[in-house]
Structure formats: structure tokens, C-alpha cells
Amino acid sequence: MYSIILAGGSGSRLWPLSRRKFPKQFLKLTDDETLLQKTVKRNLFFSEKEDIVIVTNQDHSFFVKSQVQTKLGEKVNVLDEPVGKNTAPAIALGIKYIQEKLHGKLNDPVFISPSDHIISPASEFADYVKTAEKFAKNGYIVTFGVVPTKPETGYGYINKGEKIDENCYKVKQFVEKPDLETAKKYLESGNYLWNSGMFMFSIETFIEEIEKYEPKIYDIFTSSFEDMIENFHKMPEISIDYAIMEKSNKVVVIPINITWSDIGSWDSVYEVMPKDENKNVIQGNVVSKNSKNSLIIGSKRLLCTVGVEDLIIADTDDAILIAKKGYSQQVKDIVELLRKEEREEAEVHKTVYRPWGSYTVLDEGVNYKVKKIVVNPGQKLSLQLHYHRAEHWIGLKGTAKVQIGDEFIYLHENEKAYIPKATKHRIENPGKIHFEMIEVQIGEYVGEDDIVRFEDIYGRVK
Incomplete structure (x- = not known):
């Protein structure tokens, strides 16, 4: 079959x-x-x-x-x-x-x-x-x-x-x-x-x-x-x-x-999940006191509830939902409002997965963005450049093979590399463990669409 x-x-x-x-x-x-x-x-x-x-x-x-x-x-x-x-x-x-x-x-x-x-x-x-x-x-x-x-x-x-x-x-x-x-x-x-x-x-x-x-x-x-x-x-x-x-x-x-x-809906999640003696569904970094009949999902930061009842609480790095049970079908209406306002929170998490690994946005402002980048063993990013930003890389863990223009170097933990604007570059993990680094982007525009790809093993070059 x-x-x-x-x-x-x-x-x-x-x-x-x-x-x-x-x-x-x-x-x-x-x-x-x-x-x-x-x-x-x-x-x-x-x-x-x-x-x-x-x-x-x-x-x-x-x-x-x-x-x-x-x-x-x-x-x-x-x-x-x-x-x-x-x-x-x-x-x-x-x-x-x-x-x-x-x-x-x-x-x-x-x-x-x-x-x-x-x-x-x-x-x-x-x-x-x-x-x-x-x-x-x-x-x-x-x-x-x-x-x-x-x-x-x-x-x-x-x-x-x-x-x-x-x-x-x-x-x-x-x-x-x-x-x-x-x-x-x-x-x-x-x-x-x-x-x-x-x-x-x-x-x-x-x-x-x-x-x-x-x-x-x-x-x-x-x-x-x-x-x-x-x-x-x-x-x-x-x-x-x-x-x-x-x-x-x-x-x-x-x-x-x-x-x-x-x-x-979140109400459906509550129904199928195991519950404690107060009929709460609790996951993640949560401390709860005198709370009943609620779905409480925490993330990295500590989430505390006191005396709440019949609530749905879902926390992530960049957004938190608080809704009364029975109203969770209306969450999709909130998402539509976010999309109309072109809010990134409707589209992606702070951690975004790519074919080669993932990146997490740690901080950002008008002309800068800070990311933690993880490249899986045996994977490599596209050969690319950015017109509006330069990038500073600092190795945290593992080994990466880096191309900057026509030069090739190896980047290890506590080592750094600099990629000027409009310079072709590529990063590859030839090792057996994940390569991790901090990337600091600085420029007049740090949007994700400022990228021109020349070669890509995942078929993303048009």
C-alpha cells in the first residue's frame, strides 16, 4: 500500500x-x-x-x-x-x-x-x-x-x-x-x-x-x-x-x-496532553502556584503563574500568547493581524532553520544584527555577497573552512574573520561536530533579502 x-x-x-x-x-x-x-x-x-x-x-x-x-x-x-x-x-x-x-x-x-x-x-x-x-x-x-x-x-x-x-x-x-x-x-x-x-x-x-x-x-x-x-x-x-x-x-x-x-487549536492540545493534580498541562521552564485547568508552556526564560485558571499561556523567545480557554480558535485572527502589519513574529522564530543548519537572532537595531550561527557537519552555505552590510565572525566551537574573496582560511573557536561589503564569501563545516559562531552584521540595511547567491548545493541559485 x-x-x-x-x-x-x-x-x-x-x-x-x-x-x-x-x-x-x-x-x-x-x-x-x-x-x-x-x-x-x-x-x-x-x-x-x-x-x-x-x-x-x-x-x-x-x-x-x-x-x-x-x-x-x-x-x-x-x-x-x-x-x-x-x-x-x-x-x-x-x-x-x-x-x-x-x-x-x-x-x-x-x-x-x-x-x-x-x-x-x-x-x-x-x-x-x-x-x-x-x-x-x-x-x-x-x-x-x-x-x-x-x-x-x-x-x-x-x-x-x-x-x-x-x-x-x-x-x-x-x-x-x-x-x-x-x-x-x-x-x-x-x-x-x-x-x-x-x-x-x-x-x-x-x-x-x-x-x-x-x-x-x-x-x-x-x-x-x-x-x-x-x-x-x-x-x-x-x-x-x-x-x-x-x-x-x-x-x-x-x-x-x-x-x-x-x-x-490550543484547546485541542490541552485535551490530549497529560495533566497534573490541578488539571494543568505544564511544559518548559515554569513555576506555578494555585493555578488550575490551564495550559502553560514555557521557553528559555522563567515563566511563573499564580492563581490563574482556565488560561492558555505559550511563551517563546520573541512572543507570548495569553488566551482564555475556549477562545483559542481566534489565535489565527491574531496571526492575520500580525501578517497585515508585516511582523516577523508571524513568519519565523528567532531561531531559523536552513538546509545547512540554523541561525538565532540574538539582538538587532537600526543598522546592526547579531546572530548565533550553527553549521552542521559536512554542510556549507552558499557562495554569496551582501551589498549593504559587512560581517564580523567569531568562532565559538568546531572548525570552519571560510572563503573570503579568493582567499581561504580556517576558523576555530576564539578566532575571528571579517567580510567586507560586496565581497563573495562562503563558510563550510568539514569536521565531525557542529561549527558554532557569532556573526555581527553592520550596515545601512541588515534585512535577510540582502543576499546574492552565486553557487549553492541546495539549489537556491535561480
């Missing part, structure tokens, strides 16, 4: 921990594994590692690869969407890759899932997926509907129709997120399931339905994989729900009765 994992995401609902360039699939919420790593691990119950395809965007590609290699080794199929076009084109790209590069057959089933859900136990979930396989091979599009445990307004619902087999029903209707009173009626009826956003179909069924309902996608899909990449920007921007699921008469649903959450 093939698996397609959708690893896009805008990073707005779990702000400030998640950001546009660090969405929630990269967060570690319950243990030392990210949500993406948990998804990969879960899919290995029913798909071979070489049969798992992860579709992401170019901003996240290197981070996806670095995370999943710990689960899949070097045999990792990561596809970069040339441009975001929602889930229907992303899935079509994954199917084309499976057909053309992995030699998938028309009757082969493909399981589709997001990368950022919490599901347990994984082995029991795998049994549901294996049950769905026979229906997919018989031409059905199988959805997975979670048996609801409460009147939830944050999820879409599936209305069960005619029973076609043991624990499998025709889908009578897909329903958008309801208000509270409607959600209560859905729960009481017993006919409605939470829409998990996961489904399965055969390659042949997908092709037939996309031809029938989305001919613009189908026309590009029928070309080669390379041509599909080239013309991907011409795809309509549409979700798989609107493209196929809500139109096709082949859709069935299998109810699943396990722990599931799409972690769509």
Missing part, C-alpha cells in the same frame, strides 16, 4: 510555537518526536518506507527531509510543490510520482493523510486502514470518520448513510463545522462522525474521478511528472474535498473509535 503524507501548513493555529516557516507538524508536543515523525512512524505499520511519499513546499523541504530520514533512512520520497495550490493538486502530484517513479499499478491503493494529527494507538489505527484496503480496491473512495465524544464545533462532520458492509457506510453528506447546538444534535443522533481528513482510493479511481470532476487538473496530470512540475502553477487552487469528495458517488466511510485529534 502506498501512502501520501501532506506536509504543508501555514502555522497559524498554534502560534507562537508554530509559524508560517515552522508549522505545527514540526512541533514536539507529547514527547521527543515531532508530529511529522509520528505520522511517518504510524504509516510504517501498513506501508513500506520506499512507498511513502511526502508532499511539502520548498520552504519546508529540507526540514522535512532531515526529520524523516531518522524514520525512513535515505529512501525518502519528498516532493516539493512548485507553488501552493491546496490539497487536490498536491495529491495529484503524489499520485503521478507513484505511477511514474515508483511504478504503481492502477489497482494499487493509496492512503492519504495530513502530517500533523495525533492518533493512538497506532496499531489499532493500522487495522482500520487495512480494513479499508479491500473497499479501495473495489473502486470506493474510503474516508475515515472518528466516532465523536463530545459536541465539537471545530471539526467538519460526515453523515452516515446506507450500510454496505460490516463497519462501512455510504456517505450521505459532508457537513461544514457546525455551531454548538447543531453539534449537540449530531452527537445525539449517532449518525454523524468527525471528518478526519484521511482517506484511501486506488490510483485508477482517483484518475477516473479527477477526470470527471476536475478536468483542468486531469489535463496536466496526463503529462509526464516533469511536465506536471513545469505546469503546476496552472493548476486550479482547490481542496480534495471540493474537487472530488463532495461530488463523487463512490465515497464511503469507516467509523474509527480511537483517540484522534487534528490539533487544530
Whole structure:
């Protein structure tokens, strides 16, 4: 069985921990594994590692690869969407890759899932997926509907129709997120399931339905994989729900009765996390006294609470969220306001990950910026220059090979290098441990877009 994992995401609902360039699939919420790593691990119950395809965007590609290699080794199929076009084109790209590069057959089933859900136990979930396989091979599009445990307004619902087999029903209707009173009626009826956003179909069924309902996608899909990449920007921007699921008469649903959450809000995080005797979820550098029923996530600095109740508090290096429980769906509205104001806090953390390692902004002002830079073993930055700033480097740990103009030097701890404006330069870590340094930028402009690349091993030279 093939698996397609959708690893896009805008990073707005779990702000400030998640950001546009660090969405929630990269967060570690319950243990030392990210949500993406948990998804990969879960899919290995029913798909071979070489049969798992992860579709992401170019901003996240290197981070996806670095995370999943710990689960899949070097045999990792990561596809970069040339441009975001929602889930229907992303899935079509994954199917084309499976057909053309992995030699998938028309009757082969493909399981589709997001990368950022919490599901347990994984082995029991795998049994549901294996049950769905026979229906997919018989031409059905199988959805997975979670048996609801409460009147939830944050999820879409599936209305069960005619029973076609043991624990499998025709889908009578897909329903958008309801208000509270409607959600209560859905729960009481017993006919409605939470829409998990996961489904399965055969390659042949997908092709037939996309031809029938989305001919613009189908026309590009029928070309080669390379041509599909080239013309991907011409795809309509549409979700798989609107493209196929809500139109096709082949859709069935299998109810699943396990722990599931799409972690769509901080309230959802609170529900799935273990709690102390005061019903608090506490992580990080936190001291709490007489606080109850709250989610409190600390960061590097000490976070103290006294006498608070029913609050959500999430602290990071550059932002802190304080919200009343029950209002966390509105966090995305805060993020939109930040984006309209072009605030960096909506986009990136103080620590930004790159294919070669990471940098952390320690301080900045009108004409200066101070960073801590970490270069991973065997990696190197692009050959580049800056027109508006000079840079001073001070080694902290490890060894770096540095190019400044036509000169090459080695930089060690407690040694320094100077890069004048408009001078080509490059830094490489030839060693076996991380190289760390402090970079001080000084100039009339220290924005991240003042960079001209000439060579780059990560394909970032246009």
C-alpha cells in the first residue's frame, strides 16, 4: 500500500510555537518526536518506507527531509510543490510520482493523510486502514470518520448513510463545522462522525474521478511528472474535498473509535496532553502556584503563574500568547493581524532553520544584527555577497573552512574573520561536530533579502 503524507501548513493555529516557516507538524508536543515523525512512524505499520511519499513546499523541504530520514533512512520520497495550490493538486502530484517513479499499478491503493494529527494507538489505527484496503480496491473512495465524544464545533462532520458492509457506510453528506447546538444534535443522533481528513482510493479511481470532476487538473496530470512540475502553477487552487469528495458517488466511510485529534487549536492540545493534580498541562521552564485547568508552556526564560485558571499561556523567545480557554480558535485572527502589519513574529522564530543548519537572532537595531550561527557537519552555505552590510565572525566551537574573496582560511573557536561589503564569501563545516559562531552584521540595511547567491548545493541559485 502506498501512502501520501501532506506536509504543508501555514502555522497559524498554534502560534507562537508554530509559524508560517515552522508549522505545527514540526512541533514536539507529547514527547521527543515531532508530529511529522509520528505520522511517518504510524504509516510504517501498513506501508513500506520506499512507498511513502511526502508532499511539502520548498520552504519546508529540507526540514522535512532531515526529520524523516531518522524514520525512513535515505529512501525518502519528498516532493516539493512548485507553488501552493491546496490539497487536490498536491495529491495529484503524489499520485503521478507513484505511477511514474515508483511504478504503481492502477489497482494499487493509496492512503492519504495530513502530517500533523495525533492518533493512538497506532496499531489499532493500522487495522482500520487495512480494513479499508479491500473497499479501495473495489473502486470506493474510503474516508475515515472518528466516532465523536463530545459536541465539537471545530471539526467538519460526515453523515452516515446506507450500510454496505460490516463497519462501512455510504456517505450521505459532508457537513461544514457546525455551531454548538447543531453539534449537540449530531452527537445525539449517532449518525454523524468527525471528518478526519484521511482517506484511501486506488490510483485508477482517483484518475477516473479527477477526470470527471476536475478536468483542468486531469489535463496536466496526463503529462509526464516533469511536465506536471513545469505546469503546476496552472493548476486550479482547490481542496480534495471540493474537487472530488463532495461530488463523487463512490465515497464511503469507516467509523474509527480511537483517540484522534487534528490539533487544530490550543484547546485541542490541552485535551490530549497529560495533566497534573490541578488539571494543568505544564511544559518548559515554569513555576506555578494555585493555578488550575490551564495550559502553560514555557521557553528559555522563567515563566511563573499564580492563581490563574482556565488560561492558555505559550511563551517563546520573541512572543507570548495569553488566551482564555475556549477562545483559542481566534489565535489565527491574531496571526492575520500580525501578517497585515508585516511582523516577523508571524513568519519565523528567532531561531531559523536552513538546509545547512540554523541561525538565532540574538539582538538587532537600526543598522546592526547579531546572530548565533550553527553549521552542521559536512554542510556549507552558499557562495554569496551582501551589498549593504559587512560581517564580523567569531568562532565559538568546531572548525570552519571560510572563503573570503579568493582567499581561504580556517576558523576555530576564539578566532575571528571579517567580510567586507560586496565581497563573495562562503563558510563550510568539514569536521565531525557542529561549527558554532557569532556573526555581527553592520550596515545601512541588515534585512535577510540582502543576499546574492552565486553557487549553492541546495539549489537556491535561480
